[in-house]
Amino acid sequence: MRNIEKYSRGYFMPPVKSLKWTEKEYIEDAPAWCSVDLRDGNQALVVPMNLEEKREYFQLLLEVGFKEIEVGFPAASETEYAFLRTLIEQNLIPDDVTVQVLTQSREHIIRKTFESLRGVNNAVVHLYNSTSVAQREQVFQKTEQEIIDIAVTGAKLLKKYAAETEGNFQFQYSPESFTGTEMEFALEICNHVLNVWQPTPENKVIINLPATVSMSMPHVYASQIEYMSDHLNYRDNVILSVHPHNDRGTGVADAELGMLAGAQRVEGTLFGNGERTGNVDIVTLALNMYSHGVDPKLNFENIPDLLSKYEELTRMKVHERHPYGGELVFTAFSGSHQDAIAKGMKCREDRSRQYWSVPYLLIDPKDIGRQYEGDIIRINSQSGKGGIGYILMQNYGFDLPKEMRESFGYTVKNVSDRLHKELMPNEIHEIFINEYVNIHDPIEFINYRFTQNENYETNVSIKIDNEIHELIGTGNGRLDAISNVLQSTLGINYNHLVYKEHALEIGSQANAVSYVGFTALDGDVYWGCGIDADIMTSSVKALFSAINKMLSRVKPNFESGYSLLNK
Structure with a gap:
């Protein structure tokens, strides 16, 4: 910079050393x-x-x-x-x-x-x-x-x-x-x-x-x-x-x-x-x-x-990044920061810790009246799976499997990037519901019945193009039986089925929520979520949701033995 010669150190040091501090x-x-x-x-x-x-x-x-x-x-x-x-x-x-x-x-x-x-x-x-x-x-x-x-x-x-x-x-x-x-x-x-x-x-x-x-x-x-x-x-x-x-x-x-x-x-x-x-x-x-x-x-x-x-x-405005008081000082947009905070908060819930030590958070925001929901983790195109999963968990009770958090994280980030905006918790929830929950197109789940001998036998009712079909099959468990009948009868192929369930309470309505994921033959992983008052029905709905997400990538062909894949 120019004119540096016009400046000097205008202060005065003490005449004796003063360094005890x-x-x-x-x-x-x-x-x-x-x-x-x-x-x-x-x-x-x-x-x-x-x-x-x-x-x-x-x-x-x-x-x-x-x-x-x-x-x-x-x-x-x-x-x-x-x-x-x-x-x-x-x-x-x-x-x-x-x-x-x-x-x-x-x-x-x-x-x-x-x-x-x-x-x-x-x-x-x-x-x-x-x-x-x-x-x-x-x-x-x-x-x-x-x-x-x-x-x-x-x-x-x-x-x-x-x-x-x-x-x-x-x-x-x-x-x-x-x-x-x-x-x-x-x-x-x-x-x-x-x-x-x-x-x-x-x-x-x-x-x-x-x-x-x-x-x-x-x-x-x-x-x-x-x-x-x-x-x-x-x-x-x-x-x-x-x-x-x-x-x-x-x-x-x-x-x-x-x-x-x-x-x-x-x-x-x-x-x-x-x-x-x-x-x-x-x-x-x-x-x-x-x-x-x-x-x-x-x-x-x-x-x-x-x-x-x-x-x-x-009539003064406190800057968003002002220490402690600023709107964004406890907020993480970065994916790695969000993941560390979410894991730190989970660790604090699971273990008794005397001292506060959550990564990236100097003090507990709640001690000064800040709320975890909407304050700590906020979502934009820079966010990661940990933060997005944390938002769903804290605000709406969805505890997604680790692998599903990654899949959903990319979905949310793509939406934020396309819209070039921060996404609010209600918007993230809406994306999750629309993209993963109780998807019934092109195959709509209607009902099921089970009988148990050596294996589970099932009769599954589905609707395709407004026409109801009855499918029959067996498996070593109820979800396995339904999965088998869908694969064998409809010509759908996948493996490595992953399943998780827990109770879900949204407002005053108690439900069960299930998550199902599998790997298609081309290596892509698909996830679905089902919500129902009955835990078994929620798992079946989750499986159908995952299958329908896969089929959204492939134009189904319902001719010749209900095969959904063009040969």
């Missing part, structure tokens, strides 16, 4: 979660939420289980001011939930912020100012000391107005654009703020280190977090927080490695909504932890409903 294998405990959907997420919407929509979204966040929710920038917007006052005055904030508000380090903004918080039970007042080299030099044109003075002034004003305002307040400071700030300076300004607030075990403060713009690989961010964690004043009384954005597509990795490096709290949004490429996605983070057997302390047991509400209120 690399010794940890996984995140052992859930962080404190803070949703910033109603502030950071809302300001990034094409059409921000109105007051009623924000109330509804706030309730949604409570249902998920968030205990910290940033509700807005009340001094900057009358809608956000009114929203916060509504929450407080109508007692809509549960006693165990803390709301958070954002403020710049300017006295009139801080004053109005505390006015908006009058009477709140618990609130975090989030102070920020930008500290990066680019912001200092290009936007504010201030020295490092002047930037520190802005932060310190704001920290003092927070203490002043908190003391004068009814409510219970906790302080938070963010060196905005932390990732573009020299680490020594980021540490210095945070420690100046901490020295003003002087946190205690009973009154801890939050230092939030945002990847306002993600500028480095995730391991660099982790080292930056660890350096700050190791060198902050009052560290035992500081809750270290991260707020990653997703500019490089690494927001989740930044947060996860940041937690390994010492972060105790994460700010983010549902499904990653936010400025530019968005904030870190808390749904993904939480369910990543869940997949490792760690309780994320958030409830995502009904992702479909959550997704529907999210899209309604934000």
Whole structure:
């Protein structure tokens, strides 16, 4: 690509090695979660939420289980001011939930912020100012000391107005654009703020280190977090927080490695909504932890409903391949994937397994409200016999023999390829019924009778061209007797008869289903299926279905002893 020389690595490594986080294998405990959907997420919407929509979204966040929710920038917007006052005055904030508000380090903004918080039970007042080299030099044109003075002034004003305002307040400071700030300076300004607030075990403060713009690989961010964690004043009384954005597509990795490096709290949004490429996605983070057997302390047991509400209120669309929430993330179209999933699910049913280990499925879709039927395996021209057989089994109770699944799989794939579309379960079922079940042309089965001596003797009634014929023969079993009479009397030849049967329940009607397959003299294999209330009749219907499928390939000739084959 052109113009590569105009770019450089704009981040700063810590002045000392900070790599202890690399010794940890996984995140052992859930962080404190803070949703910033109603502030950071809302300001990034094409059409921000109105007051009623924000109330509804706030309730949604409570249902998920968030205990910290940033509700807005009340001094900057009358809608956000009114929203916060509504929450407080109508007692809509549960006693165990803390709301958070954002403020710049300017006295009139801080004053109005505390006015908006009058009477709140618990609130975090989030102070920020930008500290990066680019912001200092290009936007504010201030020295490092002047930037520190802005932060310190704001920290003092927070203490002043908190003391004068009814409510219970906790302080938070963010060196905005932390990732573009020299680490020594980021540490210095945070420690100046901490020295003003002087946190205690009973009154801890939050230092939030945002990847306002993600500028480095995730391991660099982790080292930056660890350096700050190791060198902050009052560290035992500081809750270290991260707020990653997703500019490089690494927001989740930044947060996860940041937690390994010492972060105790994460700010983010549902499904990653936010400025530019968005904030870190808390749904993904939480369910990543869940997949490792760690309780994320958030409830995502009904992702479909959550997704529907999210899209309604934000007017944003979650991509079909979005982790966990996307419509297609648990779906396999590939034949080999479908076969592995189907076998894994069958293995899980047959054996008692402590841990989830189904191929290609990181977690059990049902644990987050997704259904196996229509979610896991979907059928198109790339699908295989295992997946197609799984669809019939899960949705309609047909347990096809292995060899028949292959035959039916090609039939379905050919239909999908010809129509150039995905096939729904009802369409697959319709293809199966039309192609395999109770086929009665050109030979229609009417009835049978058996008598048993040394062998089974049978009298079979059939209809050909609207004319009924009675055929008589014997065999060592009932199906064998009927098979023999059809071959000997009608001149049909095949071998290697395969048979399977089981009970079938479709809706409230209980039936028996049988599958019959055989190999014709030319080596082609034909399958038929029979359904009937009587198990023997279902097997006979399956045999006739297979024979009729074979005859559909050969023009029958019913002259001279009923021979069906042209000599």
